[in-house]
Amino acid sequence: MPEIFINGKPYQADPDQTVLQVCLANGIYVPYFCWHPHLSVVGNCRICMIEEEGRGVDIGCNMPVKAGMRVLTESEEVHAHRKAILQFITLNHPVDCGICDKAGECTLQDYHYEYNGAPSMSHEPKVTSTKFYDLSDRIVLDNERCILCSRCVRFTREVSKSNGLGIEERADVSLVRPSTDGSFKDDAYSDNVVDICPVGALLSRSFFYKSRVWYLTSTPSVCPGCERGCSIDIWHRKPEWFVQSLDPSENSAIARVTPRENPAVNGPWICNKGRDLARIFERKRALEPMLKGKPATPADALATARELLAAARHPVAVVSSWGSNEELDAFRRAFDAGLTVVAKHDHAPEPGEVVEDDVLIRADKNPNSARVRELFGNAAASIPAEADLVLVWGEGQAFSKIPPGAKVILLGSYLAPENGHADVFLPISIQTERDGHYTNFQGTVSGFSACFPKAPGVADAESLFAALAGSAP
Ligand code: SF4
Ligand code: SF4
Numbered sequence: 006m007p008e009i010f011i012n013g014k015p016y017q018a019d020p021d022q023t024v025l026q027v028c029l030a031n032g033i034y035v036p037y038f039c040w041h042p043h044l045s046v047v048g049n050c051r052i053c054m055i056e057e058e059g060r061g062v063d064i065g066c067n068m069p070v071k072a073g074m075r076v077l078t079e080s081e082e083v084h085a086h087r088k089a090i091l092q093f094i095t096l097n098h099p100v101d102c103g104i105c106d107k108a109g110e111c112t113l114q115d116y117h118y119e120y121n122g123a124p125s126m127s128h129e130p131k132v133t134s135t136k137f138y139d140l141s142d143r144i145v146l147d148n149e150r151c152i153l154c155s156r157c158v159r160f161t162r163e164v165s166k167s168n169g170l171g172i173e174e175r176a177d178v179s180l181v182r183p184s185t186d187g188s189f190k191d192d193a194y195s196d197n198v199v200d201i202c203p204v205g206a207l208l209s210r211s212f213f214y215k216s217r218v219w220y221l222t223s224t225p226s227v228c229p230g231c232e233r234g235c236s237i238d239i240w241h242r243k244p245e246w247f248v249q250s251l252d253p254s255e256n257s258a259i260a261r262v263t264p265r266e267n268p269a270v271n272g273p274w275i276c277n278k279g280r281d282l283a284r285i286f287e288r289k290r291a292l293e294p295m296l297k298g299k300p301a302t303p304a305d306a307l308a309t310a311r312e313l314l315a316a317a318r319h320p321v322a323v324v325s326s327w328g329s330n331e332e333l334d335a336f337r338r339a340f341d342a343g344l345t346v347v348a349k350h351d352h353a354p355e356p357g358e359v360v361e362d363d364v365l366i367r368a369d370k371n372p373n374s375a376r377v378r379e380l381f382g383n384a385a386a387s388i389p390a391e392a393d394l395v396l397v398w399g400e401g402q403a404f405s406k407i408p409p410g411a412k413v414i415l416l417g418s419y420l421a422p423e424n425g426h427a428d429v430f431l432p433i434s435i436q437t438e439r440d441g442h443y444t445n446f447q448g449t450v451s452g453f454s455a456c457f458p459k460a461p462g463v464a465d466a467e468s469l470f471a472a473l474a475g476s477a478p
């Protein structure tokens with residue numbers, strides 16, 4: 006293992022590391038724009054300058070380690086180069102941070118204050134460019150803010166493989182544009198370029214001018230969009246920034262979803278479906294228990310459910326593959342002995358959705374099918390004809406497949422026509438309102454935490470199972 010000296014101190018390095026990687030691995034700050042740990046090295050932004058003693062400055066992201074080499078990350082020469090690079094990069098930059106969604110997370114802002122801080126030296130008018138270029142119906146490009154680092158281009162060529170983006174023309178009229186040899190619009194991972202763009206050039210339509218990032222906080226979660234179970238952060242308003250006079254539903258809304266790096270599951274990426282979880286979680290909620298479609302008190306609905314279970318001769322329970330490990334355990338404790346269990350996929354692929362690929366997306370659109378298989382390996386695939394009571398947990402059960410005459414207890418979260426057809430309907434909480442874990446198809450267990458308080462009137466499925474336990478014959 007070669008030993009190198011950074012700012013006079015010895016560090017052990019892997020022979021295939023660059024000096025930038027050794028610095029970052031040891032907590033030594035070096036700025037970078039174009040380098041990304043999961044993309045190829047292009048060395049075009051020149052901000053990562055490091056001085057090798059006796060040899061002068063060069064870019065650290067493409068500087069291989071050599072045993073005994075001595076480098077400086079904060080010398081006068083290094084600082085002078087970084088300042089010059091920033092002056093060059095901001096020469097035609099609009100500096101419209103006040104209206105930029107990236108403000109607060111922009112490395113150009115951070116590095117400018119760290120290494121430059123001076124007004125522009127240029128007396129020439131800035132070169133203007135396209136301000137709102139629709140790269141797709143999801144992403145807008147501001148070419149004036151683009152620093153041509155090419156991260157977005159490399160992402161579409163090396164990770165998502167859509168070859169969706171390229172750079173056309175040269176010098177100060179260079180433009181990132183959709184390329185002719187690929188399709189950015191069809192890239193199921195396109196939104197990752199918004200995260201990796203080091204400036205505010207690539208912007209998500211769903212987050213466009215929606216919030217300043219410092220109003221938001223994030224909660225660790227797991228995407229339920231398929232059995233990959235990608236680790237994500239769900240962003241929502243900080244309590245100290247709750248709106249008082251506007252629509253208060255803003256205070257419990259998902260502002261955006263970003264990947265949370267997890268090498269065991271999704272690396273640093275997620276697919277676009279994971280970004281759109283608000284479409285799943287913010288559907289109209291079912292908040293009232295019902296008896297045959299008529300509102301009932303929770304106590305009456307629960308008592309009726311217990312009576313129906315006790316009276317049934319062939320009760321069946323349909324288990325949800327969107328239930329957490331904890332809920333599935335509670336379900337098994339409550340019903341495994343007395344009921345026939347049927348395994349159900351709550352969600353199927355939607356029209357137009359990428360069903361499966363060799364990046365992340367899996368064909369099974371449910372987060373916890375693996376745990377259902379583990380716990381209910383012998384579960385039936387469909388409801389037996391002799392069933393006289395069916396307890397349905399979650400979505401995706403066609404009521405036409407329930408034997409006619411069977412009583413139905415339904416535990417659901419969203420408004421749906423089936424709710425009114427059930428003999429008993431009990432409203433339950435959703436993932437963003439509780440803590441739990443999912444087991445993905447590889448057996449990796451990932452946890453999620455509550456982002457919002459439970460909607461009024463709903464109970465956790467886990468507590469309902471406990472309350473119903475022992476009612477079955
Ligand atoms: S749009 Fe962003 S990621 Fe793409 S080249 Fe420009 S600065 Fe880099
Ligand atoms: S790959 Fe699956 S789990 Fe990951 S973000 Fe996409 S839908 Fe969600």
Ligand code: FES
Pocket residue numbers: 036037038039040047048049050051052053064065066067
């Ligand atoms: S980070 Fe090294 S040249 Fe861009």
